[in-house]
Amino acid sequence: MKEIVVVSGKGGTGKTSLTASFAVLGGADVVVADCDVDAADMHLLLEPDFAQEEAFFSGELAVIDQDLCSGCGRCAEVCRYDAIRVDDGKYTVEDLSCEGCGYCARVCPDDAITNVEQNVGNWYLSRIRTGTSMVHARLGIGADNSGKLVAKVKNEARRVAEQTGKKIVLVDGSPGIGCPVVSSLSGASLAVLVTEPTVSGLHDLKRVHELVRKFGIRAGCIINKADLNELVLRDLRAFLAEEEIVPLAEIPYDEAFTAAITNGKTIVEWDLSLKARISDCWTAINALVSEN
DSSP states (O other), X not given: OEEEEEEESSTTSSHHHHHHHHHHHXXXXXXXXXXXXXGOXXXXXXXXXXXXXXXXXXXXXXXXXXXXXXXXXXXXXXXTTOOEEEETTEEEEOTTTOOOOOHHHHHOTTXXXXXXXXXXXXXXXXXXXXXXXXXXXXXXXXXXXXXXXXXXXXXXXXXXXXXXXXXXXXXXXXXXXXXXXXXXXXXXXXXXXXXXXXXXXXXXXXHHHHHHHHHTOOEEXXXXXXXXXXXXXXXXXXXXXXXXXXXXXXXXXXTHHHHHHHTTOOGGGTOHHHHHXXXXXXXXXXXXXXXX
């Protein structure tokens, strides 16, 4: 089983639109995993049925039992996150500020504070309109531990692939280089980097490629909106050659992408000229994966 992980150093490069297109091209032969749990949106294009839902618990939150609390204030004194506030002598915990370290519970003389496990989101196993399975998730508002939720999504996608005999897990990773991206890349067979010819696009491509290189993962790159800036495009090509990143495709800017998304379709279902270009890219990606 091979894992193709699509990532980008920044948002707005077209990463998810392209990954959804690859899911359509892969059809029933792939299992799809939406690991962009902080801003999941592949479901808008692939129409999952949300058949199986499960709560995801990770991390802890301090809770003060008001019947036991004597109002001594020791908890507020030791909380380095300023997560405990007092109003009219009543001490409460601000959920978004609490890190669940448990120090307040340790120093409480009344044993009035306990740490409870947090429900930080939900994950889903769905059938999508391409005839295959998709594992995806929603992280709660202000919730952390997204890296652990990504790991859950990936592990479930691997399990489904093994059970159904699918050879490829196609992963839509998070943008950036943070914990969710690290978790997305874990165990990847190939990293597909999506960028654009802008100054920030080049800068962030270099950052995410440094992360990919530390994992020892082979990388290919798609330059989306390739005709935006010829000077930066030259710099991008030079960087790919210097770092031995396989150039997979250069896709021109086209408002058909927006039209397709507005109509709930991927670009390969909307524009035949772009479909041919992206289909060639998908073929190249599969060829690279088969070499590993």
